[in-house]
Amino acid sequence: MPAGTLYRGREGMWSWVAHRVTGVLIFFFLFAHVLDTALVRVSPESYDTVIATYKTPLVNLMEYGLTAAILFHALNGLRVIAVDFWSRGPRLQKQMLWTVVGVWVVLMAGAFYPILEHTLLSWFGK
Amino acid sequence: MSTPTVEKHSAALDAAEVGGVKLITVTLRIRRFNPEELPDPVWVDYQLEMDPKERVLDALNKVKWEQDGTLTYRRSCAHGICGSDAMRINGRNRLACKTLIKDVNPEQPITIEAIKGLTVLKDLIVDMDPFFQAYKDVMPFLITSGNEPTRERLQTAEDRERFDDTTKCILCAACTSSCPVFWNDGQYFGPAAIVNAHRFIFDSRDEGAEQRLEILNDREGVWRCRTTFNCSEACPRGIEVTKAIQEVKRALVTRRF
Amino acid sequence: MQIHKYDTVIVGAGGAGMRAAIESTQRSRTAVLTKLYPTRSHTGAAQGGMCAALANVEEDNWEWHTFDTVKGGDYLVDQDAAEIMCKEAVDAVLDLEKMGLPFSRTEQGRIDQRRFGGHTRNHGEAAVRRSCYAADRTGHMILQTLFQNCVKHGVEFFNEFYVLDLLINDGKTAGVVAYELATGEIHVFQAKSVVFASGGTGKFFKVTSNAHTLTGDGQALVYRRGLPLEDMEFFQFHPTGIWRMGILLTEGARGEGGILRNKDGERFMERYAPVMKDLASRDVCSRAIYTEIREGRGCGPDGDHVYLDLTHLPPEQLDAKLPDITEFARTYLGIEPYTDPIPIQPTAHYAMGGIPTNVQGEVLRNNTDVVPGLYAAGEVACVSVHGANRLGTNSLLDINVFGKRAGIAAADYAQTVEHTELPENPAEKVVAIIEGLRDSEGTESVAQIRKELQETMDTNAMVYRTGETLKQAVADIAGLRERYKHVAIQDKGQRYNTDLLEAVELGNLLDLAEVLAVSALAREESRGGHYREDFPTRDDVKFMQHTMAYQEVAADGTTSIRLDYKPVVTTRYQPMERKY
């Protein structure tokens, strides 16, 4: 059956898709994160072994991605709250979304070096 | 009185007044579905010569009248007031009679399909009953108690203005069928029903607001809205649908209306 | 085929149908059959308002309103009916308000009122504010409010059911036959009383404010059952339709201060109607516009339209009072009414004529007798409150006043009688029409015939008519009717066969167009909406009477039209010259 076309929603719809995807992503991460942190109850060694993997470049990159997800979810969450409780919110939702994206880009650029420092150092040396 | 017309001719007016029209070739790519013939829908292309200032509905009519009489869709007023012809044009819900060809990128094939989330019965016709059921479920009529006044009920211009936006609804279903939450399971009341509840909740003459709010407080009520704004973008009457929904949510929280 | 049994059946769910349904549902078991979802009805397109002498903003009374109605209708109005309508107008508006209609309000919180064409203070002294309105969405609000109240009262709707025949047995109403669009099934509705409220018939004109679905089904099928149609030659052309599209720009625009201008920017209505100017009645304005165009003062490259100028009104006023029509100009013409005048031309708008009824809504079989159990209200009917020319806002009034009356009368009647036996093989005629079209081997196209019909009507039976053009129209229509016999449809299916129904509707339009043209040809005078250049004056001696057109079927099945006349009811006002 030839499928119907994708609904061409606009900023509001895509930001919601992103919000939902990031929310689910964070949920699963949080689940894993609590489990790994629980290892502090087992022994310092096992905790440090797991944490060591956090320091590998791959996981470090994923960490950056996770930060990106959380940051977007958080900023957009604030936008949603503004839409909910501020009477001018719905009318300004697009502007707020672009502000969210702007702030998000700036913060992610700012976080680039601090978060990935470890990896960058191990790859490119001092 | 001044004589504005001769000197004050704007370019837009000049453009609107040109007598002879330049026709362009447009392709309509329509998602056809007729279960009496084929169990599955098919995309069919139609080529026609159109004046770009005509409506998409004119193009559909031209196909039906000159090329393929089996093409089926609803229409009546042809100027965006009856709500018959909501359909998905180039992936977005619109009224075919309120969409000019020049505004939907006619160099490319224009895709036309039925609105989403309601059962397609034939071509662009969907089953509207669930939509109207949700509308009826919010008690869309004035509820008052006590004796009727002999004259009209008084209402200040401000109180009248409070719900003006949502009185414009023509029940075209463009909003509800653009809502991602509605597509999922069709159980959500949908923006149109909420808009019509809003129209009464914020009417100073009405006394049924509590009841309506209680209905919308339900599992499938306002709380399912995820503020995706598709409804507001789709509404051909320019109703700020999401805003109305948020006002209902806030009224539920604060119980002030 | 299915057979349903109800006390009252209402055909049509526009303003008139739903107003009747609200009354009759509370009194009898009622079904409402409508070919559109109720909220799609064309009542929703009405913009300007609904008149009633509420006197909320200035002195007014129903007697002045009656006078304006009678004068507006060029004295062809049945004055007893007009009196009833104008008297009950106040309650009709208040009823709607109590049902929840969100009228625009005055400072004091009362229903606001605005000026409208032909509505005057003290028998023509000056324009009066009589039209109750809700911005320029009055019809929309009426339709929505009535539908809401139908929901409240649990009215039983049969949506997308096309009524195609009326059943009369032994001179008494037996029911109707309907075609269900979704399935192609035929349904017979047996009923003690039937109310027709199926709206207008404007689609036989090309430039029209009417919806695609206004095809005069009710008028046509009653007419084919041998009942008369009254005053069909009187069709109203509204002065301000969007140029070439016909989309209506309400008279309320002029009520708010809008001005008609020709290509020189002149406010030409001052010449035609020194007192009322742009607010003269519609026939006067439409003729004035065409005269300007004919005399070379039209606008645009082809000089074929004039302007409706709103540019001197403050934008806030336009936004508050005329939001929809300004949006139409933006959407369909791409111009900004704040700064540009809007190109307009007269557009076919309203059928003054229709199924003759008395003031209870009972349908007349001839000049005096009624068909028991048969009612009509709204644009489909001719109570004659509009005479030769309807005043703006009097139609929304008509549908409410006479819709309510017909609803009550029909339900009350249904309580007093038993069902009339259905005739043998009740769906016979409808099946024949439908199967005939489905099986037709012809080659003629519905769209082509309809187009030619609309063209001949626009050229020959519009604002200006002569014996010659009308003869041309009659001849053209006869030719088209002949061709219609060989019309073919492409869709042979059962489900949602709109192709088939467009063909059926065209058949109705052809019949009614013929009645219009023949009635107009016979009326050798000019009165209200009917203007004969060869007989430019009103002739009260010969034509102060209603036309009654009957279909005569000869033994060989050929049909012809027989015209008869019915006297006008005059109570208070003797005919005078009509000046605005």
Place this chain on the structure above:
Amino acid sequence: MAADTNETLVVPSVHAHTGQGLGTGNPADAFVVEPPRARTKKTPRRTRTNFEMLAWLFMRLSGVLLVVLILGHLLIMLVLDGGVSKINFAFVAGRWASPFWQGWDLLMLWLAMLHGSNGMRTVINDYAEKDSTRLWLKTLMGAATVFTVLLGTLVIFTFDPNI
């Protein structure tokens, strides 16, 4: 449709037709495009509680708090002081020695998990087609949430820097 309906003849036509109307006997009804779950007489169900409203409010409230808690957490853990490379058992031990950070993490854990699981509930409600699937997924998710929250709480309270 209306009562008092008795069938008589079937209209002869090109296509076979059962004359039952839509949704009943018409063979064509078997094929529909993108059928939604039908809205029935039983739906929407009346619940008469404020649960959905409270959940909605909770999402906003917890969201605002989480911005502070999580962004602070991220800042400390990933950005300040050499980022992730500094983290090890000793670092955690140092932080949890203070009841302030204990409280911070505890609140963050609870709020985030409840916020997240309520969000997941919404997602499941939206996409699970069958009631049974819905129930299963939600049970699973609920169990995981309870487990994680309890585990996390336990860890924070019973943390022993000297094991």
